[in-house]
Amino acid sequence: MAQPLFKFTASSLLCVVAVALISxxxxxxxxxxxxxxxAVSFHRLKPSTVVDLLKxxxxxxxxxxxxxxxxxxxxxxxxxxxxxxxPNEMLATLSSSTVASDLWVLQNVSRYMVKGGADIRYxxxxxxxxxxxxxxxxxxxxxxxxxxxxxxxxxxxxxxxxKLVVPCNADAYESSFPSQGTxxxxxxxxxxxxxxxxxxxxxxxxxxxxxxxxLYGSSDFPQDYAFFGGTSxxxxxxxxxxxxxxxxxxxxxxxxxxxxxxxxMPIVIGEVGxxxxxxxxxxxxAARAFNQGLINHVLSNKGTPLRPGVPPMDIYLFSxxxxxxxxxLPGNFERHWGxxxxxxxxxxxxxxxxxxxxxxxAKNVEYLPSRWCVANPSRDLxxxxxxxxxxxxxxxxxxxxxxxxxxxxxxxxxxxxxxxSYYQLQMQSERSCDFDGLGLVTFLxxxxxxxxxxxxxxxxxxxxxxxYQRWLTFWVLILWVVLVFIM
Numbered sequence: 001m002a003q004p005l006f007k008f009t010a011s012s013l014l015c016v017v018a019v020a021l022i023s024x025x026x027x028x029x030x031x032x033x034x035x036x037x038x039a040v041s042f043h044r045l046k047p048s049t050v051v052d053l054l055k056x057x058x059x060x061x062x063x064x065x066x067x068x069x070x071x072x073x074x075x076x077x078x079x080x081x082x083x084x085x086x087p088n089e090m091l092a093t094l095s096s097s098t099v100a101s102d103l104w105v106l107q108n109v110s111r112y113m114v115k116g117g118a119d120i121r122y123x124x125x126x127x128x129x130x131x132x133x134x135x136x137x138x139x140x141x142x143x144x145x146x147x148x149x150x151x152x153x154x155x156x157x158x159x160x161x162x163k164l165v166v167p168c169n170a171d172a173y174e175s176s177f178p179s180q181g182t183x184x185x186x187x188x189x190x191x192x193x194x195x196x197x198x199x200x201x202x203x204x205x206x207x208x209x210x211x212x213x214x215l216y217g218s219s220d221f222p223q224d225y226a227f228f229g230g231t232s233x234x235x236x237x238x239x240x241x242x243x244x245x246x247x248x249x250x251x252x253x254x255x256x257x258x259x260x261x262x263x264x265m266p267i268v269i270g271e272v273g274x275x276x277x278x279x280x281x282x283x284x285x286a287a288r289a290f291n292q293g294l295i296n297h298v299l300s301n302k303g304t305p306l307r308p309g310v311p312p313m314d315i316y317l318f319s320x321x322x323x324x325x326x327x328x329l330p331g332n333f334e335r336h337w338g339x340x341x342x343x344x345x346x347x348x349x350x351x352x353x354x355x356x357x358x359x360x361x362a363k364n365v366e367y368l369p370s371r372w373c374v375a376n377p378s379r380d381l382x383x384x385x386x387x388x389x390x391x392x393x394x395x396x397x398x399x400x401x402x403x404x405x406x407x408x409x410x411x412x413x414x415x416x417x418x419x420x421s422y423y424q425l426q427m428q429s430e431r432s433c434d435f436d437g438l439g440l441v442t443f444l445x446x447x448x449x450x451x452x453x454x455x456x457x458x459x460x461x462x463x464x465x466x467x468y469q470r471w472l473t474f475w476v477l478i479l480w481v482v483l484v485f486i487m
Contacts (some may be wrong), residue, residue, distance in 0.1 A: 031298045031311045033352050034061030035320040042324050042425050043342050043457045047074035053344050053362045058354040063316045067108035075118045083122035088129050088138045095144035101152040110156050128169040163203040167270040170209050173256040177237040178248050181255030195262045208271035211245035228293030240305035251306040266313050273318035278332030280403030288348040299353045324396040332398040366458045373423035373433035374416035376440040387435040388418050395421035406451035424456035
């Protein structure tokens with residue numbers, strides 16, 4: 001009788017079971033669906049309201065673009081995993097001294113990571129610092145800042161738990177076909193250094209992928225290729241066929257990583273989404289189709305041709321809320337990425353795969369009184385141009401642009417929308433609806449179809465001061481470093 005290949009003792013059986021359990025755990029681990037929480041808004045919800053919104057929708061991960069103390073205090077005890085951010089403008093200071101990095105970690109990480117505190121898992125060191133439009137201005141600061149921050153985390157006994165990452169834009173790599181993906185030549189050296197750092201510290205590579213921007217930026221880009229419902233413009237790349245832009249972009253990155261020896265690097269999608277307003281291709285139907293298709297695709301665990309069965313570790317939808325004070329330099333859509341409107345109301349039905357089949361709206365939102373500012377119907381509006389320019393120069397009028405949800409409401413409707421946007425931004429002060437007698441306060445909602453005339457929310461977080469607060473913190477850090485060296 002032939003001898004068995006393996007002799008099963010009690011201890012060996014335990015080992016086999018352990019290995020099987022470990023293998024099983026890797027197989028059933030699913031990608032997490034998180035969100036980006038930006039705060040560049042005229043009407044900012046209370047952070048506690050936003051955290052309740054995250055919890056009500058069972059969203060397990062959130063990515064911040066800074067280390068806003070109000071947001072971090074609200075996240076304490078929530079169980080939500082957090083990625084905090086460091087603005088690009090702070091990289092130079094953090095790269096220059098471990099005193100500065102120690103102070104930053106103390107103020108923005110350690111103080112919140114107490115018992116029952118915030119669950120900070122990642123620090124995003126910069127935001128797309130290698131973006132080609134920056135012309136390399138932040139590039140030399142990235143690695144020194146990473147090394148200093150890593151030392152600071154180690155001194156704070158957090159290096160094994162909090163991971164440093166650098167969110168990259170997809171323009172960091174390029175190719176005609178996914179399998180030919182390479183990093184931009186001028187980035188090869190620093191990306192290699194970054195990957196060595198990430199790999200040695202157990203951190204993933206974070207990339208932002210936007211098929212919408214590919215569609216918006218090129219009239220030749222096939223619209224159906226941007227989505228996940230099948231396309232008549234599939235891309236054939238050797239034995240692999242790509243049916244959507246996301247997979248093609250993702251595998252271009254995988255090929256680029258392969259070429260410098262890091263093809264197995266874990267990937268996190270730091271930003272991905274579709275806007276709902278401001279231009280012709282941004283609308284509720286398209287946003288729902290893209291986001292739901294993306295979520296279903298990622299959670300199916302199918303992966304991509306170059307990484308079959310291995311989807312991204314996590315994806316962070318861009319974004320949670322609309323941000324009406326963002327720059328429109330990239331396009332009028334920039335203020336309308338949210339799956340929720342500025343006041344936490346769901347824009348469309350979306351199943352995040354987290355237990356809720358529909359999105360739950362924010363609760364206990366504190367609105368201003370239900371009144372609006374509209375064009376006075378009894379006045380001649382021929383001389384309204386300067387008033388419109390004033391209103392839209394301060395408030396958000398991007399929905400009035402071509403392709404926007406309020407584009408077709410007529411001249412008087414446009415004037416009323418502009419007046420009301422300014423009026424709500426000024427917290428409904430009586431004088432802000434004057435416009436030399438051309439404005440009139442009404443208690444009847446002037447919204448028309450999909451064109452919503454907003455009512456502001458009461459803002460206790462003073463978001464208008466936030467940009468100045470960030471710069472103040474930045475210069476305080478510089479002053480601290482200077483004083484330390486002088487002493």
